[in-house]
Amino acid sequence: xxxxxxxxxxxxxxxxxxxxxxxxxxxxxxxxxxxxxxxxxxxxxxxxxxxxxxxxxxxxxxxxxxxxxxxxxxxxxxxxxxxxxxxxxxxxxxxxxxxxxxxxxxxxxxxxxxxxxxxxxxxxxxxxxxxxxxxxxxxxxxxxxxxxxxxxxxxxxxxxxxxxxxxxxxxxxxxxxxx
Numbered sequence: 001x002x003x004x005x006x007x008x009x010x011x012x013x014x015x016x017x018x019x020x021x022x023x024x025x026x027x028x029x030x031x032x033x034x035x036x037x038x039x040x041x042x043x044x045x046x047x048x049x050x051x052x053x054x055x056x057x058x059x060x061x062x063x064x065x066x067x068x069x070x071x072x073x074x075x076x077x078x079x080x081x082x083x084x085x086x087x088x089x090x091x092x093x094x095x096x097x098x099x100x101x102x103x104x105x106x107x108x109x110x111x112x113x114x115x116x117x118x119x120x121x122x123x124x125x126x127x128x129x130x131x132x133x134x135x136x137x138x139x140x141x142x143x144x145x146x147x148x149x150x151x152x153x154x155x156x157x158x159x160x161x162x163x164x165x166x167x168x169x170x171x172x173x174x175x176x177x178x179x
Contacts, residue, residue: 029055032052032053033053034127038050054163060177068164072123093123094118
């Protein structure tokens with residue numbers, strides 16, 4: 001076998017990186033945070049909502065910055081819609097916590113602060129697996145980002161509704177978003 005010529009193995013010449021390139025905003029990003037859990041209602045009608053904040057510069061999204069409140073059942077709805085309508089693998093949600101709903105517990109059950117924080121973290125991981133392969137903030141998780149960062153998911157109307165609209169129209173007509 002012949003040895004490659006030195007000219008075949010040299011590196012491509014690239015322009016030097018300046019401060020704007022190094023510290024400027026990434027060319028494409030999608031950041032989603034789940035935070036500020038709040039307990040709503042009283043008695044058997046109590047539930048927890050979470051603030052879902054999205055920031056992006058991706059042209060497929062009509063809003064570049066949005067903030068909506070969602071409850072666990074809304075995350076379940078999104079997961080079911082993506083599984084039904086898209087051709088991608090949807091990661092699991094954090095568990096339902098059925099044992100925490102039993103009466104006569106010695107703690108607050110579903111409304112215990114530690115449980116709410118654990119669920120918040122799980123929901124944030126779910127939505128970022130769903131949404132952020134393009135996010136520079138989460139590049140270390142690139143290999144598991146299979147939903148919202150996936151081009152097929154970014155075109156799904158249900159994802160846009162979940163991230164950007166105050167209320168979810170559960171009677172919507174599934175389809176693709178066109179930009």
